[in-house]
Amino acid sequence: MNFALTDLMPLLPEIFLLAAVSFILIFDLFLSDEHRYITYILSLSALLGCGWLTFSGATGETIYAMHGMFVSDMLADVLKLVVYFSVAVTMVYSREYIRVRGMFQGEFFVLMLFATLGMMVMISASHFLTLYMGLELLSLSLYALVALQRDSAVAAEAAMKYFVLGALASGMLLYGMSMLYGATGTLEIAKIAAVLQQGLGSNTVLVFGLVFVVAGLAFKLGVAPFHMWIPDVYQGAPTAVTLFIGTASKIAALGFVLRILAQGLQSLSPDWQSMLVIMAVLSMAVGNITAIAQTNFKRMLAYSTISHMGFLLLGLLAADINGYTSAMFYMISYVFMGLGSFGMILLLSRKGFEADKLDDLKGLNQRSPWFAFMLLLIMFSLAGIPPTIGFYAKLSVLQAVIHAGYTWLAVVAVIFSLIGAFYYLRVVKLMYFDKPHDMTPIAPQGDMRVLMSANGLGMLALGILPQPLMALCAYAIGKSL
Amino acid sequence: MLAGYPLLSLSIWVPIIAGVLVLATGSDRNAPLARWIALLGAILGFAVTLPLYTRFDPLSASMQFTELARWIPAFNIHYHLGVDGIAMPFVLLNSFTTVLVVIAGWQVIQNKTAQYMASFLIMSGLINGVFAAMDAVLFYVFFEAMLIPMFLVIGIWGGPNRVYAAVKFFLYTLMGSLLMLVAFIYLYFQSGGSFEILDYQRLPIGMTAQILIFIAFFLSFAVKVPMWPVHTWLPDAHVEAPTGGSVVLAAITLKIGAYGFLRFNLPIAPDASHYLSGFIITISLIAVVYISFVALAQSDMKKLIAYSSIAHMGFVTLGFFMFNTLGMEGGLVQMISHGFISAAMFLCVGVMYDRLHSRQIGDYGGLAKKMPIFAAFFMLFAMSNAGLPGTSGFIGEFMVILSAIKVNFWYAFLAATTLITGAAYTLWMYKRVVFGNITNPHVEDMQDIGPREFSFMAVLALAVLAMGVYPKPITDVMHTSVNNLLAHVAQSKLP
Numbered sequence: 007m008n009f010a011l012t013d014l015m016p017l018l019p020e021i022f023l024l025a026a027v028s029f030i031l032i033f034d035l036f037l038s039d040e041h042r043y044i045t046y047i048l049s050l051s052a053l054l055g056c057g058w059l060t061f062s063g064a065t066g067e068t069i070y071a072m073h074g075m076f077v078s079d080m081l082a083d084v085l086k087l088v089v090y091f092s093v094a095v096t097m098v099y100s101r102e103y104i105r106v107r108g109m110f111q112g113e114f115f116v117l118m119l120f121a122t123l124g125m126m127v128m129i130s131a132s133h134f135l136t137l138y139m140g141l142e143l144l145s146l147s148l149y150a151l152v153a154l155q156r157d158s159a160v161a162a163e164a165a166m167k168y169f170v171l172g173a174l175a176s177g178m179l180l181y182g183m184s185m186l187y188g189a190t191g192t193l194e195i196a197k198i199a200a201v202l203q204q205g206l207g208s209n210t211v212l213v214f215g216l217v218f219v220v221a222g223l224a225f226k227l228g229v230a231p232f233h234m235w236i237p238d239v240y241q242g243a244p245t246a247v248t249l250f251i252g253t254a255s256k257i258a259a260l261g262f263v264l265r266i267l268a269q270g271l272q273s274l275s276p277d278w279q280s281m282l283v284i285m286a287v288l289s290m291a292v293g294n295i296t297a298i299a300q301t302n303f304k305r306m307l308a309y310s311t312i313s314h315m316g317f318l319l320l321g322l323l324a325a326d327i328n329g330y331t332s333a334m335f336y337m338i339s340y341v342f343m344g345l346g347s348f349g350m351i352l353l354l355s356r357k358g359f360e361a362d363k364l365d366d367l368k369g370l371n372q373r374s375p376w377f378a379f380m381l382l383l384i385m386f387s388l389a390g391i392p393p394t395i396g397f398y399a400k401l402s403v404l405q406a407v408i409h410a411g412y413t414w415l416a417v418v419a420v421i422f423s424l425i426g427a428f429y430y431l432r433v434v435k436l437m438y439f440d441k442p443h444d445m446t447p448i449a450p451q452g453d454m455r456v457l458m459s460a461n462g463l464g465m466l467a468l469g470i471l472p473q474p475l476m477a478l479c480a481y482a483i484g485k486s487l
Numbered sequence: 488m489l490a491g492y493p494l495l496s497l498s499i500w501v502p503i504i505a506g507v508l509v510l511a512t513g514s515d516r517n518a519p520l521a522r523w524i525a526l527l528g529a530i531l532g533f534a535v536t537l538p539l540y541t542r543f544d545p546l547s548a549s550m551q552f553t554e555l556a557r558w559i560p561a562f563n564i565h566y567h568l569g570v571d572g573i574a575m576p577f578v579l580l581n582s583f584t585t586v587l588v589v590i591a592g593w594q595v596i597q598n599k600t601a602q603y604m605a606s607f608l609i610m611s612g613l614i615n616g617v618f619a620a621m622d623a624v625l626f627y628v629f630f631e632a633m634l635i636p637m638f639l640v641i642g643i644w645g646g647p648n649r650v651y652a653a654v655k656f657f658l659y660t661l662m663g664s665l666l667m668l669v670a671f672i673y674l675y676f677q678s679g680g681s682f683e684i685l686d687y688q689r690l691p692i693g694m695t696a697q698i699l700i701f702i703a704f705f706l707s708f709a710v711k712v713p714m715w716p717v718h719t720w721l722p723d724a725h726v727e728a729p730t731g732g733s734v735v736l737a738a739i740t741l742k743i744g745a746y747g748f749l750r751f752n753l754p755i756a757p758d759a760s761h762y763l764s765g766f767i768i769t770i771s772l773i774a775v776v777y778i779s780f781v782a783l784a785q786s787d788m789k790k791l792i793a794y795s796s797i798a799h800m801g802f803v804t805l806g807f808f809m810f811n812t813l814g815m816e817g818g819l820v821q822m823i824s825h826g827f828i829s830a831a832m833f834l835c836v837g838v839m840y841d842r843l844h845s846r847q848i849g850d851y852g853g854l855a856k857k858m859p860i861f862a863a864f865f866m867l868f869a870m871s872n873a874g875l876p877g878t879s880g881f882i883g884e885f886m887v888i889l890s891a892i893k894v895n896f897w898y899a900f901l902a903a904t905t906l907i908t909g910a911a912y913t914l915w916m917y918k919r920v921v922f923g924n925i926t927n928p929h930v931e932d933m934q935d936i937g938p939r940e941f942s943f944m945a946v947l948a949l950a951v952l953a954m955g956v957y958p959k960p961i962t963d964v965m966h967t968s969v970n971n972l973l974a975h976v977a978q979s980k981l982p
Contacts, residue, residue, distance in 0.1 A: 371643075375513075375602075386635060391661075392628035398559075401624070405562065405672045413673060420665035427661055431638070431654055439642040439650050476561040 016071040016078035019059040019086065020126050026052035027119040034112030042110055046101060049115040050094055053122070057090045066485050070132060074194045077132035081486035084478060085129045085261045085334075092254040092341050093122050098457055099349040100246030102450070106357040109154055109244065117154075118250060121147035125258035131265060134183045134193040138176075141226070144258060145172050148251060152243040164242025171225070171235045179222025185215025186270075195270040202273035213277055219266060220281050226259045229315045230288035240308035245355065245362065248304060249348035252311060253341045260337045263322065268330055268487055275325040282323035283415065289316025290422035297429045304362045306429060307347055310388060313426055314340050320419060321403040324410035327483055332402035334479040339387075339399040342468070346384040346461040353377065353450050353458055367433060369442025377448060378437045380462025387465040389430040390423055395468040402476070493554050494539055495568040495619045498578055499612045502532040502585065506608030509601050518600040522593060525604035529589045532611060533582040539575055545964045548572070548971030550621060550685070558625070562675075564682050567621040572968030573749055573819065574618040576961060577742055580826045581618070584738045585611040587943045588731040591834055594939070595730065595841055596644060603644060606636040607731060617743055623671045623682045627664070630743070634660055637732065637740070645727040652720075652727035659720040663707035667751075670703035674755070688754040688975065691982040697759035704751045705763075711744025714804060715774040718797045725793035726846070730837030733789065737796050737829035742822045745803045749815075749972065753807070757976040764808045771808070772901045774801030779908035783915070788839075788846045791916055792832045795872060798905060799825050805902060806887035810976065814890030815969045816962055821883025823961060824871075824954055828880055831868040831947040835861070838940055839920075842933045848916055853925035858935040862921045864944040869917040871951050873910040879954035 014021065030052065034045045064083040071078065097118070104110045120143060127140030149172065153165035187193055189211040190201040202212075225232040240248050267278060293313025300306035318340070321333030354361035354370075354377075361367075370378040387396035400423065404416050450458065468475060505528020512521040543551060550569030558566040570578060588607050596603045613636070616629035634657055642653035674687050677696075681687075692700065710717045721741075725733050753760050775798050782794035799821065806818030838861060839854070840846055855862040871878035874885075884905065892899035925931060936944065954961065 371599075391635065392631045397628070397631070401562070401668070401672070404669065405675065408669070408672045409676055413669070416669050416672070417666070420669055424658065424662050424665055428654070428658060431657055434638070435642060435650055435654065438639060439653070473559045473561060476559065480561060 013071055016063070016069045016130075017076060018063060019056045020123060020130070022059055023052060023056050023119065023123050023126065026055065027116055027123065030119065031112065031116045034116070037112070042112070045112050045115050046097065046110075049119060050097060052119060053090045053094045053097075056122075056126075057087060060086050060090070066481075068486060070196075074196065075133040075136045076130055078130060079486040080482040081264065081334075082130045082261070084482040085257055086126055088338055088341060089122060089125050089129070089254050089257050092257065092345055093118060093250070095345050095349070095457060095461070096246070096250050096253065098453055099249060099345070099352045102454065103246050103352045103355055104244070107155065107244065109246070114151070114154060114246075117147045117151050121151070121250070122254065125254060125261075128258045129261035129265075131262075132195050132269075134187070134195070137262060137265065138180065138183070140258075141179075141262065142176065144255060145176065148247075148255065151247045151250065152239060154247065155244050158242075158244075160242040161244060164239045167242075168235055168239045175222050175225035175232070178218045178225070182215045182218025182220075182222060185211055185218065189215060195265060198270045199272060202271065212274065216271065216274055216277055217281070219271075220278055223259075223263050223266065224285055227256075227263060227315050227318070228259075228312060229285045229319060230292040230312060231285070233289065233292065233312045236312055237305050237308040240311070241302055241305045241362075245304065245348060245351050245360070249345065249352065252307070252348055253344040256315075256337060256344070257341060260318070260334065264330060264334075264487070267322065268325075272325070279323045279325055282319045283412070286316045286319035286323060286415070287418060289313060289319065290419060294422045294426040294429075297426070300429075301364055302362055303351060303364050303367065303433075304348075306364065307344075310426070310429070311344070313422065314388075317400065317403055317419065317423075320407040320415065323412075324406040326406075326410065327487060328409060329406040330487060331476075331480045331483045332406040334483060335402050335476055336399040338475065338479065339395045339468070342461065342464060343384055343387050343396060346380070346458070346465070347388065349458055349461060350377070350381050350384070353454060354448065356446070364433065364436060366444070367436045368440040370437040372442050373445060374448040377458065377462075380458060381437060382434055383462045383465040385430040385433045387469070389427040391427070393469040394465045395472060396465070397469060398472040398476070493568075494535060494542075495552050495570065495578075495615070496554055497535040498532065498539070498582060499568075499616045499619065501535055501612070502528055502582070502608045502615070503612035505529070505532065506605040506612070509605040509608060512601050515598070515600055518597070521601035521604055522589075525589045525608060526586075528608050529582075529586040529611070532608070533579075533586050536579050536582045536615070539570065540579055540964070543572070543575055543964055545572065546967055548967045551575075553621070558622075562624070562682065563680050564624045565622045566625060567683065568616075568619040568625075569621045570619055572965040573972070574746065575964060576819075576823055577618045577739075577746060578615050580742075580823055581611060581614045581739045584735060584826065584830055587830060587834070587947070588734055590939060590943050591734065591837060592729070592731045595837070599643065603640070603729075603731075606640050607735065610636040610640075610735065614739055614743070618746065621684055623674070623684055623687070625682075626684065627668055627671065631661070631664060633740070637736070640732040641724055641728045644729040645732070647727075648723070649727040652723040655720045656724040659710050659717065663710040663717075666703040667707035670700045674700070684750065687751075690755075691980050692756065694758060694762075694981060697756040697980070698762065701752055701756040701759035701763060704747065704755070705767075708744040708747035708752065711747065712741055712800050712804060713744065713797060714801070715770050715778060715797065718774070718778070721797060722790045722793040725796075725833075726787060726789045730833060730840070733833040733837075734830045737792070737833060738826040741796060741800055742826060745800065745807070745818065745822055748804065748807055753976050754972060756980075758979055758981055760808070760976065761810070764810070767804060767808045768898060771801045771805035772898065774798055775805065775902055775905050776908075779905055779912065783908065783912040785912075786848050788836045788848055788916060788920070789833070790846075791848075791912060792829065792836065792872075795832075795909065795912065796825065796829050798909070799829075802884055802887050802902065802905070805898070806883075806890060809887070809890045809894050809898075810973065811890050811893065812966075812969055812973060813886050813893075815973065816965060817883050817886025817890055819883075819965055819969070820879075820886060820954075820958055820961060824879035824883050824951070827947055827950045827954070828868060828871050831864075831944070831951065832872055834943060834947070835865045835868060838936060843927075843929055848919050850927050851920040851930060852923045852927065853930060854921045854933070856925065857930060857933045860941070861936045861944075864936075864948055865917065865921060867948055867951065869913045871955070873913045874906055877952070877955050879951045879958070881955060882958050
């Protein structure tokens, strides 16, 4: 077996992060509590380093490494950069929240970075085993993160639920992968695609395997009817972790879905399209209708996530370049909105007080007009009202689905987004039309203040000029698929 | 000298930028500053629209003052602006109304003044964008974005039941427009990847598709107009909205619905428009006849005017679907006239409400003794609302009735009943509020209008009278565009 060091160049960001996180893990042991911020700064620097390595390594070419186990292409690079960004923002948003709750420890950052590494491996996987390895690294880190608040019964319950259901989904996924292996004789995604292209392979086994794979993917994305874990985990986990699960890991899930469905199983698209249609309609229905009944802001956002993932499926089920581009654009836009909405809960929380009830938002316009306006922009963006980025996300998936010939599905989608608008409006109503019952001043830290303002105004700025992000997604998808 | 200036962009962005500046003044400690910036912004915003009228070429039916820039090349979306004789008057009307609204809210709004003024300024810019947009997505963006400030205005400064009204307003309007978005995307693919409204107008479309497209647009604009039976949000929104909100709703946003019919339904789906015209005419006539009786039964003044707005807008859609020049111009004149009259009527109610904090007709009576100047203005506007010849209210209704009689006598007959019912509900309300003996002791303390209120009343009175006596300056600019549209609609677009 010939081996050259240059073969490892495409993996440089992963290798760097692994080294950095191992260093942080050990270095943190020697830090006293008052110097813990060094861990925080080191973690952010590690992400920054990864960002630089990925950015400078992004050539637009597709390079396979490790004998076809690993791929570095434009899609991976763009998704990874979004992951670094959202993990970094998550860390900044979380800092004060976890500090006052006694979670400002090395474990938090190390687990987050390990999860990030898992995401990177998932995004860059070109082999089912690599995919699975990345997925498990991410999932195990997340289970631990959810349970990080040891004295919280809700968090422990959420972690347990997440673990059991997650393990079940992983099992289904593995089972489906083994079926695909049986039908095609390979685990390498590109080779599977080639085998399917030639029309080889047993069709019954393939479709059987496909059902399990899609079910596993649906669980990871959190679409109905595999969504049961989302509300409980989102509500039970410490909000900082919810923020992490709700944003960065979604990007990884998208990468995962694109690798399997778009790259590997494109030839089977007539088979999986119909499954995605059902899941999309169910997700939009369950997510939007159930969200109306929620009184907990985190739980409402959890159901809103389910409905947004339903919209994302609209892009995916178009099963062409245009559709994948729109799905990617939708996901990146959603991540910005998710960062803002969960981040706002962190911003409004303080020692001994979780601002996770919808009623806690009452009269925010009187307490802090600026942050009320930021949350207003985020809510209208989630509802898909122009001139915010959420509108273009909806526009792009709707055009993809109409282009694919499912005009009726677009009509169903807009009806559900109308229902969805109601509960986003209720948030605006609480902030602007109601009187506050708690006048505690809102004084976030300087960096959080700046970042949250940028996050909110970003909804508007990207809404007025969505072209660069759209073009980036189109370029990444076009180069890689 | 003005040729080089992007006048339409200015008319959109000057108010929006002024609105952002007003917001920047912050809390209510700086309210006087916020008011002055708002007034300056509104006047400047109106001033930049004036050249649109003076430099308009009334002999051309094509889009004028066009601006074109690439916006989102990924979907071939352009920042494309332009106005024809149909859209241009509304840009002026809207910018003019904004000045009135700022003055009307001058002393009344003491709570979050900056946010109030900014909402109206931003809304004004967005509405100008609606009328000027030549790109479907750009149109949609303005059309929807406009809902946000209106939602806040009703919800923050409205009456007791404001939350219900604001949410109902938002969801009703959103319901219609989302289907329009699907229609736009469908047309985008049919036209081979264009979001240009003018391309859609030239595109041949089959009958079934035309009918579906027509229905998608119809739902969107019928809610906005509002037509019976999707009108129920309007009385709620009007009653709960502050005076300024009611003025903008009645004077401007209702017109967007009617404008949408002319810009989208008729030219994009002409065959479906002819096919479904009986349906539209029927529900327009129901609005004119039935809603007038509903108005008669109201005890709340704002509700009464809201229902009268629905009836008057029924005339507009009736005129459009007569498919002749007189009817369409009559509809357009009625829209502009209603813009002045409904603004004036709501401002009158606002003046009374500021003093007595009641909109119930029963709480008033004998106002003429205490507020003679106000009573005189109110009389003029009430007469105009009833369609008295010599006021602007008469012209539009008369033109529509004349055009209807050419098509079908019974259309004209039913439409003409408004001359009786309109007079009945308006003048009966006027009589109960202004004449008679003072029964409510609080009316004794009411002061007549001051110079601020006098100024906007006088301006509106002049507008109503001038348009009633000499409407030619308005019909002249729209004449060519209307004829062009009618010629376009007369041709079948079936492939």
